[in-house]
Amino acid sequence: MSEAIKFILPDDKLPKHWYNIRADLPQPLPPVLNAATGKPVGVEELTPLFPLELIQQEFSTERHIEIPRPILEVYRLWRPTPLRRARSLERLLGTPARIFYKDESAAPTGSFKPNEAVAEAFYIREAGAKKLVTVTGAGQWGSAIAFAGALFGLQVKVFMVRVSYEQKPYRRVLMETYGATCIPSPSKETEAGRRTLAADPTSSGSLAIAASEAIELAATDPDAQLGMGSLLNYPLLHNTVIGLEALEQMEMAGYWPDVIIGCVGGGSNFTGLAAPFLGKMLREGQKVRAIAAEPAACPSLTRGRYAYDFLDAAHMGPMAKMHTLGSSFMPSGIHAGGLRFHGMAPLVSHLKEIGIIEAVAFSQTGCFEAGIMFARCEGILPGPESNHAIRAAIDEALRCKQEGTARTILFNLSGHGNFDMQAYADYLAGKVDDRELDQKTLDAAFANLPSVRPHNVK
Amino acid sequence: MSEAIKFILPDDKLPKHWYNIRADLPQPLPPVLNAATGKPVGVEELTPLFPLELIQQEFSTERHIEIPRPILEVYRLWRPTPLRRARSLERLLGTPARIFYKDESAAPTGSFKPNEAVAEAFYIREAGAKKLVTVTGAGQWGSAIAFAGALFGLQVKVFMVRVSYEQKPYRRVLMETYGATCIPSPSKETEAGRRTLAADPTSSGSLAIAASEAIELAATDPDAQLGMGSLLNYPLLHNTVIGLEALEQMEMAGYWPDVIIGCVGGGSNFTGLAAPFLGKMLREGQKVRAIAAEPAACPSLTRGRYAYDFLDAAHMGPMAKMHTLGSSFMPSGIHAGGLRFHGMAPLVSHLKEIGIIEAVAFSQTGCFEAGIMFARCEGILPGPESNHAIRAAIDEALRCKQEGTARTILFNLSGHGNFDMQAYADYLAGKVDDRELDQKTLDAAFANLPSVRPHNVK
Incomplete structure (x- = not known):
């Protein structure tokens, strides 16, 4: 050979832990700001949307964050x-x-997306939420979170950018096969979606629009939390x-x-x-x-x-x-x-x-x-x-x-x-x-x- | 854990060898017959279609057949x-x-199909053929042989049962991405295909019809040999x-x-x-x-x-x-x-x-x-x-x-x-x-x- x-x-x-590069940065990461106040966003402002464990990870500068055993068990698949x-x-x-x-x-x-999806579904389930709302573009994140939701018994709702929803019908079928609901965005389910459609009834959507819809739904439904496929720490x-x-x-x-x-x-x-x-x-x-x-x-x-x-x-x-x-x-x-x-x-x-x-x-x-x-x-x-x-x-x-x-x-x-x-x-x-x-x-x-x-x- | x-x-x-169950059978396998003579088919009758190494494997009752190193190298992927x-x-x-x-x-x-495809493409290339002709139903075999053909530098032509060709356009795209040509069967490229179309111009095809087309092409083109996705030993x-x-x-x-x-x-x-x-x-x-x-x-x-x-x-x-x-x-x-x-x-x-x-x-x-x-x-x-x-x-x-x-x-x-x-x-x-x-x-x-x-x- x-x-x-x-x-x-x-x-x-x-690996038994995740690695947090913020511990080793020569200059700290600029904070996320509340748009109204211009002040750094705190833990409390995020609790309607995310489980506390994830919020703490978002702010953490610890080098190593332990991976809980149930997540490790799924990773091993x-x-x-x-x-x-x-x-x-x-x-x-x-x-x-x-x-x-x-x-x-x-x-x-x-794709790599189940690495995050399994973690988020676990923490959201642990926090007692029943539903997970999120957005997807191409559908890699959407199908990963649909699978993770099935594993942890969460109802998953995915706003999918309309152009992708139409271009990639099979991604939607995959999400549905795992038991999730997939909605083309902009949709009529949210104020943000309805406003977008009023301005442009043929809008093909964007991740930014879908994000507004998901945030709105997660913020207004006490049983729901927001799944984030990227961007945050x-x-x-x-x-x-x-x-x-x-x-x-x-x-x-x-x-x-x-x-x-x-x-x-x-x-x-x-x-x-x-x-x-x-x-x-x-x-x-x-x-x-x-x-x-x-x-x-x-x-x-x-x-x-x-x-x-x-x-x-x-x-x-x-x-x-x-x-x-x-x-x-x-x-x-x-x-x-x-x-x-x-x-x-x-x-x-x-x-x-x-x-x-x-x-x-x-x-x-x-x-x-x-x-x-x-x-x-x-x-x-x-x-x-x-x-x-x-x-x-x-x-x-x-x-x-x-x-x-x-x-x-x-x-x-x-x-x-x-x-x-x-x-x-x-x-x-x-x-x-x-x-x-x-x-x-x-x-x-x-x-x-x-x-x-x-x-x-x- | x-x-x-x-x-x-x-x-x-x-594994460094394939296992041949014929070595351990309590009763021998009935022979394949020449339809015209009713006599067992011999090596010579198969040489226009298949490389000698594969024909020998077809008849072999040896328990272990060594896997050539170039096939092992690809298997390791x-x-x-x-x-x-x-x-x-x-x-x-x-x-x-x-x-x-x-x-x-x-x-x-x-799918499992590359296990066979890589072996066949290797032996066919070793035998000096430039083209490989085969049939596919759902397309798992077709895409595997398209990939294997690309690896060993063979031109691959796949007759795909028309109903699947139309039901599964993306399987065709996959074969083409690997560089193969994919033709819906029955086709006008062969006598067998033309005969079928004459009898039923809307025929949705079958693996049996596609097989006739591939056999005809492989038998009449001295540069081509036949790829078999299943059935034979x-x-x-x-x-x-x-x-x-x-x-x-x-x-x-x-x-x-x-x-x-x-x-x-x-x-x-x-x-x-x-x-x-x-x-x-x-x-x-x-x-x-x-x-x-x-x-x-x-x-x-x-x-x-x-x-x-x-x-x-x-x-x-x-x-x-x-x-x-x-x-x-x-x-x-x-x-x-x-x-x-x-x-x-x-x-x-x-x-x-x-x-x-x-x-x-x-x-x-x-x-x-x-x-x-x-x-x-x-x-x-x-x-x-x-x-x-x-x-x-x-x-x-x-x-x-x-x-x-x-x-x-x-x-x-x-x-x-x-x-x-x-x-x-x-x-x-x-x-x-x-x-x-x-x-x-x-x-x-x-x-x-x-x-x-x-x-x-x-």
């Missing part, structure tokens, strides 16, 4: 996930680079099992990654993989470049403003300092539905701002080309979101080839593309829209950034 | 697959039974890696299975799991019940005749002794497309005939119900084919509950249902057709069984 290509951790190496070396892809590219990928597509619903935290496992697996493989890559929409899978490596760098000085790969059609990290903005369109929630395109920004209907959000997680934005991570944006066709190259070599058909990470990894490997250097690249295969076949059909038929996002559209969205000046915060 | 639920074999335990104990499902059922499943959905294209042989791994994993788990279950269409995933256990029983006497689960709409093992019949509709290929509904039988459009074939693999038929295995047939709704129960407990959405195995496993577990006995059940999760969402949508909407197959239809198909009396064979 030639060199190993698969690194499987034994079950007993499953599919975790630890494999780490693989993409030898066929390396050969195809003729690169001296070593390309590793963490295979989060091996999770039950086909704790969904990012729950994904650090990815990177903690990968740290051990890279050690098994005998390499420290020079470059770590993940695709970013909200930032949760990227941070999940990168944070434990970045923490080691911050604490022990072992250098690693972490690259966040985003779509050129929704380039919050590479072209957004770093400013306080709302996460939701109706401005019902608080404001966070982040790279944003403005909460009124309507991203074009690219197939990487999971990457279509106007803002980036405050934690990821902060890491970018203080120079700990880098960002790069790609057009769609280049991403599909990379994804298909990967599929033909490794077998797994990647999600359109993951294709951004693959594109970045291939580009880095080709640079290694040009330079004649053998760097070690690790990327996160955040999910498979089995529910995104229309995207591949469109790409193969030459129908993928690859227009550049023009500055005028962006400027118009920036003009809607809140003018509220936060108090006590520079 | 409570009791283990996942049994992962280390890479170096990957996803093998060994996990064996899991379905603890949540056991709890839900309240059964004392132990339910284990071998997770073949973890393979790149989402060697595709069944190549799947024994499943059972060989499971043997070791059940040992890790500390249980010998009392009952082994697989769904059957042609018989390849069932045999792949069961044969190594049955071999141990035949050689060493350790008792195991092996149950083949088939759809009531296409019940070859439970209601078919055990007789010599053709594998293809145009009767271009040889005749095999098998449980058959007649090669003119048109199964109804059930969603378990992989189980829609008029005949059963001769080896499986023989095992049934000599009393080594059992068979059971299920209606569709009961299978979907079982599959959804499984999905909500274990996360993985099973293929409609696999739901037949799950139904059988749940029924057995419920019998254990009634009897108060703790039997150990092992079933094969042959594949996931990510490409079968329309099936789940139809089931959830109450639109699954569950009519019983009437005896009149069956009698009409039996009337078309070949009257040719084979010579030299009773």
Whole structure:
């Protein structure tokens, strides 16, 4: 047998805690603000929406947060996930680079999302809530939370951005198969939805609009709490099992990654993989470049403003300092539905701002080309979101080839593309829209950034 | 941590050989016959269609057949697959039974099919052929062989039964993504297809018709050879890696299975799991019940005749002794497309005939119900084919509950249902057709069984 290509951790190496990078940050994360007062949001303001345990995790700066046993029990269904070396892809590219990928597509619903979903469903059930309300774009989060809700006996209601609801009917069927209810947003179920529909009856929706609907429902129904698929600190935290496992697996493989890559929409899978490596760098000085790969059609990290903005369109929630395109920004209907959000997680934005991570944006066709190259070599058909990470990894490997250097690249295969076949059909038929996002559209969205000046915060 | 639920074999335990149950059979398998002469088919007759290595495997009665290193290298991408104990499902059922499943959905294209596909593509490439022609029903085989073809640089052409081609456009897209060509059958590309279309221009096709098209093309193009997704001995042989791994994993788990279950269409995933256990029983006497689960709409093992019949509709290929509904039988459009074939693999038929295995047939709704129960407990959405195995496993577990006995059940999760969402949508909407197959239809198909009396064979 030639060199190993698969690194499987034994079950007993499953991480027993999540890693909180806030413990190791050289500069603290700017606080989330109450939009009315301009003051940092406190625990009390969040209790109508979230269970106390999650709120405490949101504010925590402790390095290690213990994973409760019932969550570990569920994680064991599919975790630890494999780490693989993409030898066929390396050969195809003729690169001296070593390309590793963490295979989060091996999770039950086909993406990394159950890492967070299982944790949230557990804490929400423990807090005594009966219902979980949330939003989904492409549906990876929606199906993960539908599954997690089934496991913990919660009624799950998912507001799905209407354009995705219509583009991806099978994601909806998957959620329903797990027993969840899926509603196209904007809907008539909420004041926020009705207002949006009154202004534009044909609105195709956005994650920001769906978020307003979910917040409204969770805030008004005492039995319901809000599920967050990304953006806040704790969904990012729950994904650090990815990177903690990968740290051990890279050690098994005998390499420290020079470059770590993940695709970013909200930032949760990227941070999940990168944070434990970045923490080691911050604490022990072992250098690693972490690259966040985003779509050129929704380039919050590479072209957004770093400013306080709302996460939701109706401005019902608080404001966070982040790279944003403005909460009124309507991203074009690219197939990487999971990457279509106007803002980036405050934690990821902060890491970018203080120079700990880098960002790069790609057009769609280049991403599909990379994804298909990967599929033909490794077998797994990647999600359109993951294709951004693959594109970045291939580009880095080709640079290694040009330079004649053998760097070690690790990327996160955040999910498979089995529910995104229309995207591949469109790409193969030459129908993928690859227009550049023009500055005028962006400027118009920036003009809607809140003018509220936060108090006590520079 | 409570009791283990996942049994992962280390890479170096990957089987180095396939297991050939013919070495341990108490009675030999009846030969395949040349329809014109009634005499057993010899190696020479098969050489226009298949590489010599595969033909030799087809006739072999050696117990162990070595897996060539390049095939092992590819297997390592996803093998060994996990064996899991379905603890949540056991709890839900309240059964004392132990339910284990071998997770073949973890393979790149989402089913067990790459086990065979990689082997066939390798041998066909080694034999110098440039093209591989084959047929697919639901598309699991088609996508696996498309992937394997990409790995070994073969042009792959897949005749897909028209009803599935139209029902499952995304399976076609998947094949095309791997670089294969997919043609709805009956087609105008072959004499057999043109003849069928002349008789019935709206024919929705069958695997038997598609097989005639593929045989014709492979026989007339010297650059092409025929890929077989099931039925013959060697595709069944190549799947024994499943059972060989499971043997070791059940040992890790500390249980010998009392009952082994697989769904059957042609018989390849069932045999792949069961044969190594049955071999141990035949050689060493350790008792195991092996149950083949088939759809009531296409019940070859439970209601078919055990007789010599053709594998293809145009009767271009040889005749095999098998449980058959007649090669003119048109199964109804059930969603378990992989189980829609008029005949059963001769080896499986023989095992049934000599009393080594059992068979059971299920209606569709009961299978979907079982599959959804499984999905909500274990996360993985099973293929409609696999739901037949799950139904059988749940029924057995419920019998254990009634009897108060703790039997150990092992079933094969042959594949996931990510490409079968329309099936789940139809089931959830109450639109699954569950009519019983009437005896009149069956009698009409039996009337078309070949009257040719084979010579030299009773």
